[in-house]
Amino acid sequence: MTPAPFAELPEPPYYTVIFSSQRTAGDAGYEAMADRMVELAAQQAGFLGIESTRGDDGFGITVSYWESIEAIAAWKAHAEHRDAQAQGNARWYAHFELRIARVERAYSKRC
Amino acid sequence: MTPAPFAELPEPPYYTVIFSSQRTAGDAGYEAMADRMVELAAQQAGFLGIESTRGDDGFGITVSYWESIEAIAAWKAHAEHRDAQAQGNARWYAHFELRIARVERAYSKRC
Numbered sequence: 001m002t003p004a005p006f007a008e009l010p011e012p013p014y015y016t017v018i019f020s021s022q023r024t025a026g027d028a029g030y031e032a033m034a035d036r037m038v039e040l041a042a043q044q045a046g047f048l049g050i051e052s053t054r055g056d057d058g059f060g061i062t063v064s065y066w067e068s069i070e071a072i073a074a075w076k077a078h079a080e081h082r083d084a085q086a087q088g089n090a091r092w093y094a095h096f097e098l099r100i101a102r103v104e105r106a107y108s109k110r111c
Numbered sequence: 112m113t114p115a116p117f118a119e120l121p122e123p124p125y126y127t128v129i130f131s132s133q134r135t136a137g138d139a140g141y142e143a144m145a146d147r148m149v150e151l152a153a154q155q156a157g158f159l160g161i162e163s164t165r166g167d168d169g170f171g172i173t174v175s176y177w178e179s180i181e182a183i184a185a186w187k188a189h190a191e192h193r194d195a196q197a198q199g200n201a202r203w204y205a206h207f208e209l210r211i212a213r214v215e216r217a218y219s220k221r222c
Contacts, residue, residue: 005131005133005168005170006131006133006206006208007208009210012210016129016210016212018127018129018174018214020116020117020162020174022116022117051131051172051208052172053164053165053166053168053170053171053172054164054166055164055165055166056167057116057164059116059164060164061162061163061164061172061174063129063131063172063174069215089220093220094221095117095219095220095221096219096220097117097118097162097217097218097219098217098218098219099120099123099127099214099216099217100214100215100216100217101127101212101213101214101215102212102213102215103129103210103211103212104180104211104212104213105210105211106208106209106210106211107208107209108206108207108208108209109200109204109206109207110205110206
């Protein structure tokens with residue numbers, strides 16, 4: 001599943017998980033897992049949207065948006081997601097940073 | 112200037128600007144401006160760090176981190192940055208979304 005690049009979000013406030021990561025070399029099941037996680041996240045209560053990109057250097061940023069901190073906690077604890085997290089730690093990511101934030105303002109420009 | 116991919120940040124709380132964008136075709140001075148804006152942002156009071164990536168499809172995410180909302184407002188109002196914003200609106204971005212958020216929690220994994 002390839003989502004549209006931009007998330008369609010309600011007016012703030014809402015919450016976000018900013019996940020930046022450096023991939024290890026090789027796929028090792030990563031792409032299939034990443035697609036599945038986007039699909040699964042979108043089914044969770046409180047999910048609002050997701051934006052994600054990765055450059056040729058393997059450095060990527062994924063930003064997901066949620067109605068509440070509780071929705072983020074529930075997603076973190078989801079069994080299939082926990083398995084993906086474990087594999088991410090063990091195999092797929094050389095380094096990641098995860099930040100949870102409360103979105104307070106938003107604006108946009110579209111052609 | 113090419114920054115290291117990961118920002119080294121203090122403990123939360125701090126603020127972030129999440130800027131997702133779809134580039135128009137062609138460079139038209141964009142890369143030089145983008146490098147200059149990273150260099151200039153890093154000189155501003157309250158700047159904490161920046162992470163940025165863009166895929167081959169031209170969709171990119173840049174996340175900058177700041178000590179306060181006031182620091183973000185001052186950066187937005189910086190004259191040279193305002194000129195870049197105007198050119199971004201007119202030429203470089205087909206679409207962008209900008210969200211300002213307060214980071215409340217953070218954790219990481221490094222090899």
